[in-house]
Amino acid sequence: MTDKANKYALHLKQALENRRGVEPITKLDPAITIAEAYQVQLLTVDKKVKAGHRIVGKKIGLTSEAMQQLLKVDQPDYGHLLDDMIVENGGSIPFSRVLQPRVEAEIAFVLKRDLIGPRVTALDVLLATDYVLPALEIVDSRIADWKIKLQDTVADNASSGLFVLGGKPVKPDAIDLPQVGMVLYKNGEIMNTGVGAAALGDPAACVAWLANQLFEFGIPLKAGEVILSGALSAAVNAQPGDHFHARLAHLGEVQVHFVAE
Template identity: 65%
Template sequence: MDITESYANRLLIAEKERVGIAALTDENPSFSTTDAYAVQLEIIKQKQQSGQQIVGKKIGLTSVAMQELLGVDEPDYGHLLHGMVVENGSEVSFERVMQPKVEGEIAFVLNKELKGPNVTALEVLQATDYILPALEIVDSRVKDWKIKLPDTIADNASSGLYVLGGTPKRIDKIDLSQVGMVLLKNGEVVNTGVGAAVMGHPANCVAWLANKLSEFDITLNKGEVILSGALSAAVNAEPGDVFTAKIAHLGEVSVRFSS
């Protein structure tokens, strides 16, 4: 078994047993982002072999603040699988998560494929069927979230679950760079954000993703859901918490955690 498969299996076991592991970069300081994407793709391959289907992608580290925190100058990405979908307004059992945090985002649903390396934000807008408000429940298989960039990439960009809400909206009717968001936890505002916070415009994030994926010969396909990046900081979730994101012109989306 090579190191890629070994690390992938370690993260898969951590997820199954719900016991966090030490950061891979602590054990192997030379573990690179290239190595990490190979581990992520091995995890996704194994999950597909077990019957899970890819339904989209998520983009992380889209804000300057988060990039500076991890000492990087570009976002990262992960895969969305059909088993990650949570119905709007429903309850998530804490048995499905380990150390969850919640983020408010804008989701794009594509009406045609996008393939880099030279995709532009305009092409993203033209390829978007509709947009929705979304909550991403990020999670980490690394103990206490003590991660560096390669750790989160290997761990499928710290993906957990996601919720889509609101009513589908046409993207040509809304300037997403100016759209504001309010994230509420148990009815109280915990943070706010705006579309411009993610690389100037959420479509820039999706363009980056399409171009990054071209390095792995991966295409964004018609019908895929793309979570374009958190509009504000992630907020810790505890049993009994209820989260709601309200995004101007798009509506709201909510989820509660079992107590």
Template identity: 70%
Template sequence: MANELKKSTKMLADHLTNAYKERQGVTPLTELEPELSIQQAYEVQLLMIQREVEAGKQIVGKKIGLTSLAMQKLLGVDQPDYGHLLDDMMIENGGQIDKKKVLQPKVEAEIVFVLKNELKGPNVTATDVLLATNYVVPALEIVDSRISDWKIQLQDTIADNASSGLYVLGGRPRSIDQLDLGQIGMVFFKNGELVNTGVGAAALGHPANCVAWLANKLSEYGITLNAGEVILSGALSAAVNAEPGDYFQAKFAHLGEVSVRFDK
């Protein structure tokens, strides 16, 4: 049974890898393996990340997905998930995204924590997160899916590195003790038009709750959040579809602005 599970995990990881190589969406993993569990989906993700690291990429942080009610409703799920950030995922603030880097991107705005101390679950609290944080900045996350037409269940997005794509850090670093992150407002623009608003409390009541959830979830896999890691804490509103030529900008109270443009 263990060998069958290992074989299935490799097969599903190969399935997603092929989507990256061919730059074309693939069949949902939950159609290939209807009994795919959340646990096995994370094992697929970890195998994918292991392959990336072996190929020379570095893990620089984590992302938490599906933290807002808006995103959970959008994808029909009832719990968060997480993925890994690699060193080739970061885009410069105000920069441009090569269309070859994405398949079917969506953009969302969120608050990023940069750690000064490690966080090791279980039993990490929001207070622990605040004490371990060096600073926060605003960010745009470009979520993407290797599953055709975003026809995903929770297991699909987990296996696909929590539908990670790219991310942009903006604004200016702010100390955590200067802010009430739960009350920070955000306005989100696409091509100069207001498309979304949000507040820090949209992410599990407070962005630090998201990071605490992450640290505790990672403990199930023997993973620790390390000093220096970048943590995308979750969208403050629903993701917005991106097309070639689109320009996105988010403005956060007290944190500043972050923007990115997609190449035509």
């Protein structure tokens, strides 16, 4: 698989180098499996780490019915968060950093101890979590026009782009996470609303799912890592000049601004 993984990792890298989306991997290789797609992701992440970047967490994608319908898939996926993906709350994102961004609001978990599958439960997640925060994830795709299947987004690090943490740290036992309400605004206009239960019924269950899935690759969720637990509603397209902010009940606000260059 190494040769194939290298081939498709370089294919995705071309999108960033040329500032233009590339053909879907599933069009080049219709037989590629989900497991092979994860090998492409892991190889790409490993190369970034060797180049000096640091893994700061993980993300879970496609947890909400809205996102699964949007991308026509029927299961979640996951990717890695690196230090060059962090954007400060209220910060600006030059549009040169993204290709075709979409913004979604979610709940972020910050761990105080490791979580290792294969039998992690939602309760285990709560006990291992230091605090939760509101987050904006800027998903992005190196595949042209978001014409992706599950294998495409998996290989492309779960269509990860950037992320913003905001609000105030809240202990997970202080709130009912499935009942946390969310409102996402674009340029002051409500784009969509959601609730914690939109993510597999419980954001903590999403994190448990992730810990158990990563066990197959020998990857733990580590103390100090940020885990983005999944979108609470469909992602919203972003253009230069757009300002996004989300309000999550009991957790506060998080915001970001896209600027032209």
